[in-house]
Amino acid sequence: MPGVLIAAAECAPLVKVGGLADVVGALPKYLKKIGVDARIIMPFHRQVKERYGAEAQHLADFQANLGWRTQYVGVEKLDLDGTIVYFIDNEFYFGGPVYCGGDFEGEQYAYFTRAVLDSIPLLDFDVKILHCNDWHTAMMPLLVKTQYAGGVQEGLRTLLTIHNMHFQGQYTHDFYRDVLDIDDGLAFPEFIGQGDCDNMLKAGIVFADKVNTVSPTYAREICDPFRGEGLDGALRSRGGDLVGILNGIDTEVWDPRTDSALPVHFSEKSAWRKAELRGALLDDLGMQPAGKDTAVIGMVGRLTSQKGIDLVRSVLDDLMQEDVRFIMLGAGDREYEDFFRQSEAQYRGRLLSYIGYNGELAHRIYAGCDLFLMPSLFEPCGISQMISMRYGTLPIVRETGGLRDTVVPYDAASGAGNGFSFANYDAAEMLDVIRYALEVWRDAKVRKRLIRQAMESDNSFERCARSYAELYSSLL
Known part of the structure; x- marks a missing residue:
């Protein structure tokens, strides 16, 4: 298959702010296994340059036009454990945070857009498909079909993957005319105009050859005015050019049989060893020991309204009347952080809140808890529920986006399922399902079967990569 260039603002393990980085980092590795030469192009962010600058190979440099001015573009190349990553180097634009907000962030990624398109002919790689991700790269399909039409990029096919509709890159038309020479004729609702602004994400939706989101359910949800963030039309x-491809997890990173963060390893056949991990986790965190009927509930993620924290806040006192331990790892809005700090003081020994992020602790929570709570208001895909299942921790989720596509609610009649779910964004409904999950979990025979079924769920990037390979083929 002809070469695929994946353009993105972030990529794990080089730099990670959100789930976009995990997908971009893992997808090329698994595409390579099925014969697709996919490479990454991203900004040479300061923290990446400090770590990998000495290893990167300089390929080219030139001046790119950014409206009325020119800017230096350096093109660097790194072999990262078998995945080729190209970097766009410019100290002015990428010497600070990955995302800095305001007009400068718009200019950052307008520059990145121009630099990537001008760099393609200089790469040691025959690019036939440009795979764009989120608003930061969504202007590329528009420019390919307008300003670059008839040039050396002629015939370049474009795919836009939407990881989160909420972030769209909206700036005034004067801004886009200034930095990218966007024609005034494009500033209309049928093209990229939206209200008083132009919209980068909309440009990609309208001009990309294909568009996909990160789960089938999310692809349907965002076509509805309630979930489409103004772009449903x-x-x-x-x-049919809009499809949903469910994300996966890197099962070589998330593997309970080899995970270096775990003091004890296990598989589907030795899932009883989770009890050892649970005990060690509680002990190391200074929490009260758990009896055989005491369920340990975990949460890992951003503390924002999107993640359903308001539901948790509404019923936490009721939940803590149950025989449970509750562990939360995350950071975000100050009011939610303060709430969990106060709750830890109120339920000391039974509830622990770790404000911030700790990668090793995240691995141990996924492995050492019994139930994993993810009550999102909306969730394009989500990976935490997939990781928890990989580690035999049963997810409790709201039926939205990728959560609905990955978690099969337990059916007592057939024994099928790999977790629990509730339909409405309602705190009482969530609490009822948590109580039901506790009741089911305390049945040792049922628990054993559910853990096995959760661990056997196919949430691998192998499946995800095959779907992308089929989508790439449809572009040619």
């Missing part, structure tokens, strides 16, 4: 207009 543009999405509906794409018809």
Whole structure:
């Protein structure tokens, strides 16, 4: 298959702010296993340059036009454990945070857009498909079809993957005319205009050859005015060109048989060893020991309204009347952080809140808890529920986006399922399902079967990569 260039603002393990980085970092590795030469192009962010600058190979440098001015572009190349990563180097734009907000962030990624398109002919790689991700790269399909039409990029096919509709890159038309020479004729609702602004994400939706989201359910949800963030009409207009491909997890990183963060390893056949991990986790965190009927509930993620924290806040006192331990790892909005700090003081020994992020602790929570709570208001895909299942920790989720596509609620009649779910964004409904999950979990025979079924769920990137390979083929 011809070469695929994946353009993104972040990529794990080089730099990670959100789930986008995990997908971009893992996808090329698994595409390579099925014969697809996919490479990454991203900004040479300061923290990446400090760590990998000495290892990177300089390929080219030139001046790119950014409206009325020119800017230096350096093109660097790194072999990262078999995955080729190209970097766009510019100290002015990428010497600070990955995302800095405001007009400068728009200019950062307008520059990145121009630099990537001008760099393609200089790469040691025959690019036939440009795979764009989120608003930071969504202007590329528009420019390919307008300013670069008839040039050396002629015939370049484009795919836009939407990881989160909420972030769109909206700036005034004067801004886009200034930095990218966007024609005034494009500033209309049928193209990229939205209200008083132009919209980067909308540009990608309208002009990309194909558009996909990170789960089938999310692809349907965002075509509805309630979930489409103002772009539902543009999405509906794409018809069959809009598809949903469920993300996966890197099962070589998330592997309970080899995970270096775990004091004890286990598999589907030795899942009883989770009890050892649970005891060690509680002990190391200074929490009260758990009896055989005491369920340990975990949460890992951002503390924002999107993640359903308001539901947790509404019923936490009721939940803590149950025989449970509750462990929360995350950071975000100050009011939610303060709430969990106060709750830890109130339920000391039974509830622990770790404000911030700790990678090793995250691995241990996924492995050492019994139930994993993820009550999101909306969730394009989500990976935490997949990781928890990989480690035999049963997820409790709201039926939205990728959560609905990955978690099969337990059916007592057939014994099928790999977790628990509730339909409505309602605190009482969530509490009822948590109590039901506790009741089911305390049945040792059922628990054993559910843990095995959760661990056997196919949430691998192998499946995800095959779906992307089929989508790439449809572009050619």
